[in-house]
Amino acid sequence: MRLEKEDFDWAAEEGIISPEQAELLWEAFSDRYQEENNNRPRFNFANVAYYFGALIVISAMTWFISLAWESFGGAGMFFVACLYALGFSLTGKNLYFQHNLKIPGGLLFTMAVAMTPLGIYGLQRWSGFWLQGDPGIYRDFYQWIKGSWFFMELGTILTGLIALRFVKFPFLTAPIAFSLWFMSMDLTPLIFGEDDFNYKERALVSFWFGLACLVVAYLIDLRIKRSRGDFSFWLYLFGLMSFWFSLPFLGGGNEWDWFIYGLTNLILMVLSVVLKRRVFMVFGGIGVFSYLSHLSYVVFANSILFPFALTLLGLLIIYLGVLYQCYYQNLARRFDSFIPQELRHLIPKDR
Structure with missing residues (x-):
């Protein structure tokens, strides 16, 4: 409030x-x-300028690096990344600790962490050491799934965790979560072989990796009050992306698999209310709508009554939402009464 x-x-x-x-x-x-x-963090000019400027810098040193940078060679790219990271860290330290400007200082530390993939790529290019052969130019890191990118992702995660140890800034979890998401894809060729994996094996790795990220995000959510900063959001987001995008590829495409898919997304919507996380509602809502579209265009393609049934279902859901809003306090107390005392600490509270 x-x-x-x-x-x-x-x-x-x-x-x-x-x-x-x-x-x-x-x-x-x-x-x-x-x-x-x-x-x-508030939506005002200063904070928009901070985050927009940080996004431009991070993009410039990641996605927007051109082929011309390869002319620096591995050593050149490594030292450029180190100098950038050092400059960002020293400036961030001054703003964060000396001037108590947490947001611009924290963003500078985040920018320093974002230099890690470029630095490790330069070091590997310089030394010639790759896990699964030369993966190509640095820009391919954001376009192609290859096992040789693994150390770039691992290094970014470790650098981010070290930075979080000293700087309690929630946005530092963004490059960590992003690297975990990439790692969930690049682990597949390492586990199944560079050219021997299929889309189901890739989906299986992404599914379990995403599920692990969600569990870690949930544990962080329980441990750290959101009033101190939302350190779970980015892990929830990228964990859900890895988990959710793998779901359609795990089954065989029969109606039972579609039903499990719809039910899983419905559970995500329920979790959104229980965990008080809107991101679950977004992914779950899209998934449920996809399942209803499948029913409409495939299962009940020639049915007259199906649109009427969906209309009735939608109106019923709206009615339940009205009841929920009117009797929220009573329903919350009733819900809490069904949860054993020893399990209540497992549900994040409004804080």
């Missing part, structure tokens, strides 16, 4: 407190939380 000055003015108008007390309370709360508000 966020309090604004209008809330204190309303309390004064209702006679709950005097106008003088309302003014004093507002000033006291403003002074107490001024530092926290300055360092909390």
Whole structure:
């Protein structure tokens, strides 16, 4: 719950407190939380400029690196990445710790971590050491699945974890989660052979890897209050991407497999409410809609009653949503009463 000055003015108008007390309370709360508000991500010009500038820098040194950079050679790319990372880290340290500017300082540390793939690529190009042969130019890292990229992803994850050890900035988990997502794909040729894997084996690795990321994100969610920063969001997002995109390729395409697919996505929507994570609702909603589309265009392609049945189902869901909104507190208490006391700590709370 966020309090604004209008809330204190309303309390004064209702006679709950005097106008003088309302003014004093507002000033006291403003002074107490001024530092926290300055360092909390908000949609304002300063924060948009911080994140947009960081995105441009990260993109420039990752996706947008051209073939011309290969002319630096492995050693040149390695030292350029190290110099960039050093400069970002020193500037970030000054802003984050000395000037208490957590957001721009934290973003500079994130930019330093994002230099890791380029640095490791340069080092491997310089030394000639690859796990599964020469994978090609650096730009291919973002386009092709190859086992030789593994150390670039592993190094980024380790660098990000080291940075998080000293800098508690949630966005540092973004390059970690992104690298985990790439690793879930590049592990497949390492496990099954460079050219011997098929799409089902790739989907199987992505499924279990994504599920592991979701479990880790959930454990972090339980351990760290979201008021201290959302350190789970990016792991949830990329874990769901790895898990969800693998689902259609795991089955044989029969109706039973489609039903399991729809049910899995329905469970994701329920988890969205339980875990208070909208990202589950997005993926689950798209999946359920895909299953309903399959029913409409394949199973009940010539059915007259199917659209009526879906309309009735949609209206019923809206009605249940109205009931939920009207009786939320009673339903929440009733839901909590069914959960054993020793298991209640496993559900993230509003914080």
